[in-house]
Amino acid sequence: MTEELIRALLRDQHPDLAAFPLRHAATGWDNQLWRLGGDLAVRLPYATERASDLLVKEHRWLPSLASRLPLPVPTPVRLGVPSERFPKHWTVVSWVPGTPADRAPVTCADAAVALGAFLTALHREAPADALTNSDRGLPLATFTPALPTAPLRAIWADALAAPAWSGPPVWLHGDLHPANVVTTDGTLSGVLDFGELCGGDPATDLAAAWVLLPDASRLFTAYATDDATIRRARGWAVLSASRLVSIGEAGPPGGKPTWAVAGRAALARLQA
Structure with a gap:
């Protein structure tokens, strides 16, 4: 991607934005x-081939959800369509604004309160036409992760x-890992990348208690749920953290070393 290409796209489809200052900010898993x-x-x-469809999904659903969420999210305001x-x-x-938590981890205890409020607001019953996800919100028996230690296998x-x-299925972010939230002064200041947005089991998102926070127990003071959901959330945390390690250790061009660091830290918290 180049600045010249993006300015041309803006001039073609959203000319009122084309003169604004423009600079590259980040390259993620799916998007620049x-x-x-x-x-x-x-x-x-x-x-990735799926990235375009994920952006369309965000544009369809996220604006209506964003108004009730207590943390800033990247709300879509314009859609660009395919062209020559x-x-x-x-x-x-x-x-x-903020720094991704894989580079500036959560350190403040009050982040659990912020995350609990965010998930409480998000986890409302999803409408009948909400999208499902082949990799999120499902029964854990769908997955067969290779786990290296006895404590992880026990969890x-x-x-x-x-x-x-x-x-009922509730709205899920679906991908709450450190590269998809931002921090300011050690606490959560925003939630990014709703490409995995779907309806399903809230335990999927509650895995963030171990994947994002230094003390998982604090989330469940801020977010009321039952013991069974917390047990399933621990399983989702094992799955999410293991994926972070695997992706982070993949090496260039696809590897993201900061993800591996975050994943190993989460696995250590789970086994502590």
């Missing part, structure tokens, strides 16, 4: 992010044995 002016960003599919210049959908979203077995979610 370019800062646009003071309070906007452009997200463009970059590395660029054959995929792209979006303009609100800019969320996984206990999560599998926990009663299944019996309530």
